[in-house]
Amino acid sequence: MKVVIIGASFAGVAAALETRKRHPNARIVLLEKQATLAYIPNGLHLYWKKEIEDLNKARFITEEQLVKNHIDFHLGANVEKINTTQKTVNYNYQEKEEVITYDKLIIAAGSKQLSEKINGSAQESVLKYKRYDEAQAALAKVKESNHVTIIGGGQVGVEAADLLTRQQKKVTIIESMDYVMFKYLDKDMIQPIQQAISDSGIDLKLGETVSTIESKTNHKVTVNYGEESVTSDAVIMSVNVRPHLPFLDAHINLHIDQTIAVDRYLRTSVKDVFAVGDCIQLSGPDKDNIYIPLINNAVRTGIVAATNLNKPEIAFKGSLRTIGTKIFGHYIASTGMTESDSVFSNKTVKSSRQKIRLTSLPSTETAIVKWVYDAKTHVVLGAQLISTANILEKVNTLALAIQTKQTIEDLQQTDYFFHPSYTQMIATTNLVSWMGEGLFDDEN
Amino acid sequence: MKIEDFLEKNEVREITIFKQLVLNNGKLTYFDMLDYLSVSKASLETDLDSIAVKIAECDLQVHIHYDGQIIALEMSDTVSLQHIYRHYLDQSIKVEIIKFLFKHQKFTITQLSQKLVISESSLYRKIKELNTHLKEFDIKIRNGQLNGEELQIRYFYFQFYYYIEDKTYLLSKYAGKQMTQAVQTLEKFLDAEISPENRQKLIIWLIISKTRITIKDQQVDNLRMQMKPYLKDPLYHKIQVMVFRYFSRYSIEVDEGEAMIHFAYLLAFSILSENDFHEYRMIRDRHAPIASVDTQVAETIIIHFNFRRLPYMLERDMYYHLTHIHTRLYFFQGDVEIYEYQEILSNEKQIVGSHLVFFADELLKVSTEKFNRESSESNSLFRTEVPKYISLLILITSKTAKVLQVGIDLKIDDLYKETFSQLLMRKMRPLNGIQTEAYEPNKTYDLILTNESPENQRIYKEARVYILAKILSDYDMENIQQIILELNT
Numbered sequence: 001m002k003v004v005i006i007g008a009s010f011a012g013v014a015a016a017l018e019t020r021k022r023h024p025n026a027r028i029v030l031l032e033k034q035a036t037l038a039y040i041p042n043g044l045h046l047y048w049k050k051e052i053e054d055l056n057k058a059r060f061i062t063e064e065q066l067v068k069n070h071i072d073f074h075l076g077a078n079v080e081k082i083n084t085t086q087k088t089v090n091y092n093y094q095e096k097e098e099v100i101t102y103d104k105l106i107i108a109a110g111s112k113q114l115s116e117k118i119n120g121s122a123q124e125s126v127l128k129y130k131r132y133d134e135a136q137a138a139l140a141k142v143k144e145s146n147h148v149t150i151i152g153g154g155q156v157g158v159e160a161a162d163l164l165t166r167q168q169k170k171v172t173i174i175e176s177m178d179y180v181m182f183k184y185l186d187k188d189m190i191q192p193i194q195q196a197i198s199d200s201g202i203d204l205k206l207g208e209t210v211s212t213i214e215s216k217t218n219h220k221v222t223v224n225y226g227e228e229s230v231t232s233d234a235v236i237m238s239v240n241v242r243p244h245l246p247f248l249d250a251h252i253n254l255h256i257d258q259t260i261a262v263d264r265y266l267r268t269s270v271k272d273v274f275a276v277g278d279c280i281q282l283s284g285p286d287k288d289n290i291y292i293p294l295i296n297n298a299v300r301t302g303i304v305a306a307t308n309l310n311k312p313e314i315a316f317k318g319s320l321r322t323i324g325t326k327i328f329g330h331y332i333a334s335t336g337m338t339e340s341d342s343v344f345s346n347k348t349v350k351s352s353r354q355k356i357r358l359t360s361l362p363s364t365e366t367a368i369v370k371w372v373y374d375a376k377t378h379v380v381l382g383a384q385l386i387s388t389a390n391i392l393e394k395v396n397t398l399a400l401a402i403q404t405k406q407t408i409e410d411l412q413q414t415d416y417f418f419h420p421s422y423t424q425m426i427a428t429t430n431l432v433s434w435m436g437e438g439l440f441d442d443e444n
Numbered sequence: 445m446k447i448e449d450f451l452e453k454n455e456v457r458e459i460t461i462f463k464q465l466v467l468n469n470g471k472l473t474y475f476d477m478l479d480y481l482s483v484s485k486a487s488l489e490t491d492l493d494s495i496a497v498k499i500a501e502c503d504l505q506v507h508i509h510y511d512g513q514i515i516a517l518e519m520s521d522t523v524s525l526q527h528i529y530r531h532y533l534d535q536s537i538k539v540e541i542i543k544f545l546f547k548h549q550k551f552t553i554t555q556l557s558q559k560l561v562i563s564e565s566s567l568y569r570k571i572k573e574l575n576t577h578l579k580e581f582d583i584k585i586r587n588g589q590l591n592g593e594e595l596q597i598r599y600f601y602f603q604f605y606y607y608i609e610d611k612t613y614l615l616s617k618y619a620g621k622q623m624t625q626a627v628q629t630l631e632k633f634l635d636a637e638i639s640p641e642n643r644q645k646l647i648i649w650l651i652i653s654k655t656r657i658t659i660k661d662q663q664v665d666n667l668r669m670q671m672k673p674y675l676k677d678p679l680y681h682k683i684q685v686m687v688f689r690y691f692s693r694y695s696i697e698v699d700e701g702e703a704m705i706h707f708a709y710l711l712a713f714s715i716l717s718e719n720d721f722h723e724y725r726m727i728r729d730r731h732a733p734i735a736s737v738d739t740q741v742a743e744t745i746i747i748h749f750n751f752r753r754l755p756y757m758l759e760r761d762m763y764y765h766l767t768h769i770h771t772r773l774y775f776f777q778g779d780v781e782i783y784e785y786q787e788i789l790s791n792e793k794q795i796v797g798s799h800l801v802f803f804a805d806e807l808l809k810v811s812t813e814k815f816n817r818e819s820s821e822s823n824s825l826f827r828t829e830v831p832k833y834i835s836l837l838i839l840i841t842s843k844t845a846k847v848l849q850v851g852i853d854l855k856i857d858d859l860y861k862e863t864f865s866q867l868l869m870r871k872m873r874p875l876n877g878i879q880t881e882a883y884e885p886n887k888t889y890d891l892i893l894t895n896e897s898p899e900n901q902r903i904y905k906e907a908r909v910y911i912l913a914k915i916l917s918d919y920d921m922e923n924i925q926q927i928i929l930e931l932n933t
């Protein structure tokens with residue numbers, strides 16, 4: 001069996017490794033447009049955070065590991081066309097047109113940070129840094145900039161803003177919605193973050209959508225939004241990513257949003273062709289298909305597709321859009337449905353928000369926890385956490401609780417160990433017991 | 445634009461034959477028909493033959509007989525003119541072109557001429573004809589695509605699917621769970637309740653929007669200009685948040701333009717209930733163009749009728765309708781003219797009262813001048829808004845009218861007296877807000893209709909007296925209506 005995989009990032013590599021595990025004799029070929037392998041999209045942030053001393057260290061797998069697994073890979077191989085009737089893939093490699101046939105094809109070509117609405121966003125002076133070469137360019141440009149404008153106040157944008165202010169740069173964030181990180185947090189949770197953002201001197205423009213970006217002669221860039229504009233030394237695009245799949249043939253069905261349509265086994269509309277990672281929609285917290293471009297989903301879909309190559313064995317379980325990060329001194333985590341997103345659901349939800357002391361000491365830090373749960377059944381649907389203490393690991397437990405459909409009452413009965421030297425109070429108890437009296441009062 | 449614009453000249457004539465027959469109780473002489481259509485005998489023959497062929501093709505229970513003298517229509521109770529229109533439209537190449545464009549967004553001449561099985565040159569001709577009609581919408585088919593402001597394109601498709609194409613087809617093909625869900629989401633976001641009829645309208649709109657959403661280079665420049673006074677509008681803000689949040693769930697990029705498009709639509713097409721609209725009206729900026737024209741027109745109406753003040757709910761209702769009319773005039777261009785309501789209202793001056801029609805024209809002048817829009821003959825939007833004003837005026841006058849007592853006191857021979865009194869009452873029946881009866885000396889009346897000046901004015905007490913110029917004449921009816929209106933306000 002010959003398995004060809006387009007794209008050697010998280011999804012593609014995960015699919016390759018899983019295929020090897022299941023099919024020791026299969027020939028596995030990874031085709032990757034980039035010149036280098038397995039760059040971590042967040043690498044530049046790791047570098048700015050000084051967690052790596054060289055951008056080139058931000059790699060999630062090495063070439064040797066692939067070789068050891070007998071996985072063929074071609075770097076700098078740009079797939080230009082596929083023919084699903086003849087089962088061929090055409091790609092450009094070292095300036096030559098190559099054709100490869102396949103028995104099974106996995107499309108893991110991911111996504112790009114691109115905007116078709118913002119005029120001028122494609123120019124080089126507008127920085128994106130999902131890929132290694134882009135990150136190198138961004139690193140150099142930001143180094144020599146004093147004022148940076150960030151378009152998009154999502155996780156990437158806010159993280160960047162934090163890291164850049166720490167380098168004493170002046171930062172402007174422009175966000176279309178009326179608060180930042182709206183996909184993961186409800187508005188009533190964001191206050192501490194937005195406070196910290198404005199305390200750090202960042203100019204935060206909310207409810208504004210960028211229309212055009214113009215390069216000026218003095219190496220400055222002007223970003224226009226609404227009736228206003230801001231001119232700075234550099235612009236970072238941290239808007240939503242989107243698949244870019246010009247090589248597909250007409251047999252592969254797409255959704256309206258240009259993601260590839262797949263079934264639960266990640267099979268496309270064409271036999272023997274699978275799609276994974278950032279180029280597909282997933283079943284989200286409410287089981288409806290939505291677009292959730294996250295590494296965790298890329299890896300898991302890669303594994304599931306590889307498992308189903310010969311026959312449908314396991315269905316993809318869906319995604320709770322679990323995230324965790326630290327910004328402006330606050331650890332933030334979110335999993336499952338937010339209250340704001342519940343308008344898209346048929347369920348009636350209730351929510352509860354609590355401030356919890358992490359220890360019984362008077363000077364203790366606190367965490368704010370928000371629960372979103374089904375009003376009727378009390379099944380937990382989502383949770384959000386914010387604290388100055390590192391409570392990130394907790395979100396995985398909560399995600400598991402949601403995935404296994406625990407109710408608020410079930411959670412009160414979970415068994416956690418306590419040891420004063422190893423656990424904070426928040427870790428010891430299930431958070432729910434802290435909901436106390438307010439448990440069944442919808443705060444809003 | 446008219447429905448007929450989608451048909452060929454001979455088809456329009458054929459439809460007209462049907463229409464004339466319906467209007468004349470199903471029968472018309474050959475000569476009257478020739479006269480009406482102003483065509484030659486030969487061409488009427490051809491039309492009738494062609495009708496016969498078309499009817500035979502479909503399973504409608506309709507027949508047209510002609511014996512060389514009389515043309516007669518036989519139509520079963522379950523068939524209406526609408527069905528006949530439908531049958532003709534189903535064969536229309538122009539309708540097919542628009543449907544194809546809607547489905548595929550783009551076509552090449554070769555591809556489409558093959559699909560429609562017509563020559564490339566006749567396809568070119570059809571497109572050219574379509575473009576003359578699309579002009580009033582300020583959109584155009586060019587290079588196999590619909591070009592123009594995005595709001596206008598969606599608006600045109602909406603009118604097309606609502607009034608011209610069979611909407612049940614569109615709904616059955618595209619309206620799934622996702623659409624129902626989208627409507628529910630919208631209700632939750634706007635905290636509004638949407639009625640079943642509006643739900644259907646909204647779903648058609650959402651289907652159209654969905655197919656347009658990924659079109660590159662949508663034009664919204666004009667809309668952005670129009671929206672400047674609305675950037676802080678509370679309803680717009682809600683819609684904006686909804687649009688951004690909704691599309692953040694997909695890999696679809698949207699900007700404010702998308703939210704602006706929905707704002708214009710929701711307000712112009714009366715999707716909100718009166719109650720929900722009222723809440724919005726209380727918090728909207730009164731100085732923004734639509735609200736200020738609403739106020740100006742409302743005041744003009746109130747002054748015109750000399751109202752001291754309108755009943756609370758009626759005033760709310762008036763603003764509700766005015767906002768829809770004015771939002772259309774402010775944002776949109778072009779319209780599809782629907783024969784039924786519009787023509788009836790503008791033509792039946794008898795019932796409506798010509799002064800109302802005249803006044804409605806005046807109101808249109810007020811609003812279009814305020815919006816700086818030149819009223820032009822070719823833009824049917826202006827034409828279609830007049831009947832809406834008329835309709836609103838009728839609503840207001842009939843709701844504010846007290847019941848006037850009208851006494852008929854004819855001074856003619858007894859036998860005729862009773863008959864003519866009856867006929868006069870019958871003729872007055874369509875007038876709202878009056879109670880008409882044969883004059884009785886002991887009762888008090890607001891209005892007396894008689895044919896001779898009374899010898900003693902005082903016999904009718906406080907009543908106003910109108911002397912009929914000619915019993916049952918239209919001239920008198922007009923005057924009577926005017927008097928009733930005066931007495932009412």
Ligand SMILES: Cc1cc2nc3c(=O)[nH]c(=O)nc-3n(C[C@H](O)[C@H](O)[C@H](O)COP(=O)(O)OP(=O)(O)OC[C@H]3O[C@@H](n4cnc5c(N)ncnc54)[C@H](O)[C@@H]3O)c2cc1C
Pocket residue numbers: 006007008009010011012031032033034041042077078079080108109110111112113129130156241247276277278279293294295296298
């Ligand atoms: C700045 C930034 C930071 C992020 N940080 C996080 C984070 O901290 N946590 C998290 O969960 N997610 C994060 N994400 C999201 C994450 O990057 C994606 O979800 C993840 O990379 C998806 O993996 P993938 O393998 O599906 O696609 P991608 O990583 O997009 O990889 C697709 C690969 O396919 C290749 N390719 C595309 N077209 C072709 C072609 N025609 N021929 C050959 N090869 C092709 C590309 O070169 C690329 O290497 C971040 C995103 C950005 C932009």
